[in-house]
Amino acid sequence: MSSPKALAATEAATLPAAPLDNPRPPEVRPSAARRRLLLVTGLAGAGRSTALKCLEDHGFEAVDNLPLDLLPHLVSGVSAAGEAPQPSKIGSLAIGIDSRTRDFTAEGLAILLQNMKSDPALDVRLLFLDSDDETLRRRFTETRxxxxxxxxxxxxxxIAQERRLMFPLQQVADLVIDTSDRTIGDFKALLATELxxxxxxxxxxxxxxxxxRLGLPREADLVFDVRFLDNPHYDPALRPLTGEDEQVGNMVEEDPAYGGFFAGMTGLLWPLLPGFEREGKSYLTIAIGCTGGRHRSVHVARRLAQWLEGKGRPVILRHRDLDRSVPPTGSAGAGAPQSGRG
Incomplete structure (x- = not known):
C-alpha cells in the first residue's frame, strides 16, 4: 500500500514539459566532482531546524533563513568557477528557507532552483518537510x-495560509518527508537514509x-490487519498487559489462524524486499494494526521484526499507540464492554 506521505519527486511546472508517456529518468547519484546543495524548506514547525542540525552532524555546512537575493551569491561561491573542482575540497551545503525568509516567494525559489539545477558543478535537491495540521498545532501550543x-x-x-503559500514548492520538491508522529530519532534516521x-x-x-481507532500511520507502505486474531482484551488477566508480555504473546499465537497468517505475511514480504531495493527504494515501513494498538498488533509486530532480524535485515520497531488512550466507541454505558480493544 502506498503511504500518503510517500516521499514524492515531481518535475517543476516551470521546466520544459516531457511527453506524458515518457517515464522520469532514474535519479543520478551525485558524483565526487559535484558539490551537494540541499535546500531545506517546508511548513513552520515541521522540523526544518532539526533537519539542518542532522545535516550538520553528517558534514554539511548549514545556513538557515538565507535571504533569497543572497542565495545566488552563496551558490556561485561553492560551484566550480572556471576550473575543475577538487573532490577532496568539495563539501556539502544545506540551506534552510521558509516563509519567514526575507523576500520569500514560492515562485522565486522555484526559479532559483531551476537555475541552480542547470549548473553541472552542483547536485541540487529540494527537501520539503510537511506535517498534518493537528501535529503542527500541538507543536506550536507546546512551545507557546x-x-x-x-x-x-x-x-x-x-497553518492554512502557509500551506497554500508553500504548496507550489511541495509539488516540485525532490524529496517530501512528513514528520507527523515521528520522534526526533526516527526523523533523523529517515533523513539520513533517504539522502x-x-x-x-x-x-x-x-x-x-x-x-x-487512532488512524492509519501516514508513513505506512504496507499495512496488515490482525483484528481477526483472538483478542486478549477480553481476558481480565491479560487486559492490563501488552503485546510485549509473554502471556499475551502466547494467547495470540495459540489462535489457530495465527500460524498460517504469519507464514503468509512473511512469505509475501521476503521476495518484495530485493525488488524494492532494485527500484531504488531506500526506506520501507510495515504497519501492523489492531483495534487498540496494545495487544495483538504489538506482539505480531515484535515477531515480524525478530523474523526480519533473523534473516539479516536491520529493523526499527515502533509501537505507536502502546501508551496512547483509545477513545470509546458508540454510546455504550459504563458497564458495557468496550468492543474490540487490544
Missing amino acids: RRHPMAPDRPVSDG GLEGKAELAITVISFSY
Whole structure:
C-alpha cells in the first residue's frame, strides 16, 4: 500500500514539459566532482531546524533563513568557477528557507532552483518537510510560539495560509518527508537514509504497531490487519498487559489462524524486499494494526521484526499507540464492554 506521505519527486511546472508517456529518468547519484546543495524548506514547525542540525552532524555546512537575493551569491561561491573542482575540497551545503525568509516567494525559489539545477558543478535537491495540521498545532501550543504567518490570529489560520503559500514548492520538491508522529530519532534516521548520508544501499525497514481507532500511520507502505486474531482484551488477566508480555504473546499465537497468517505475511514480504531495493527504494515501513494498538498488533509486530532480524535485515520497531488512550466507541454505558480493544 502506498503511504500518503510517500516521499514524492515531481518535475517543476516551470521546466520544459516531457511527453506524458515518457517515464522520469532514474535519479543520478551525485558524483565526487559535484558539490551537494540541499535546500531545506517546508511548513513552520515541521522540523526544518532539526533537519539542518542532522545535516550538520553528517558534514554539511548549514545556513538557515538565507535571504533569497543572497542565495545566488552563496551558490556561485561553492560551484566550480572556471576550473575543475577538487573532490577532496568539495563539501556539502544545506540551506534552510521558509516563509519567514526575507523576500520569500514560492515562485522565486522555484526559479532559483531551476537555475541552480542547470549548473553541472552542483547536485541540487529540494527537501520539503510537511506535517498534518493537528501535529503542527500541538507543536506550536507546546512551545507557546505564535505562528509566523498569524502573529495576531489562531495558529490554525497561519497553518492554512502557509500551506497554500508553500504548496507550489511541495509539488516540485525532490524529496517530501512528513514528520507527523515521528520522534526526533526516527526523523533523523529517515533523513539520513533517504539522502544516503550513511552510505548504505540496503533497504531500511521500520515495523510499526498501531491502533485502527487512532488512524492509519501516514508513513505506512504496507499495512496488515490482525483484528481477526483472538483478542486478549477480553481476558481480565491479560487486559492490563501488552503485546510485549509473554502471556499475551502466547494467547495470540495459540489462535489457530495465527500460524498460517504469519507464514503468509512473511512469505509475501521476503521476495518484495530485493525488488524494492532494485527500484531504488531506500526506506520501507510495515504497519501492523489492531483495534487498540496494545495487544495483538504489538506482539505480531515484535515477531515480524525478530523474523526480519533473523534473516539479516536491520529493523526499527515502533509501537505507536502502546501508551496512547483509545477513545470509546458508540454510546455504550459504563458497564458495557468496550468492543474490540487490544
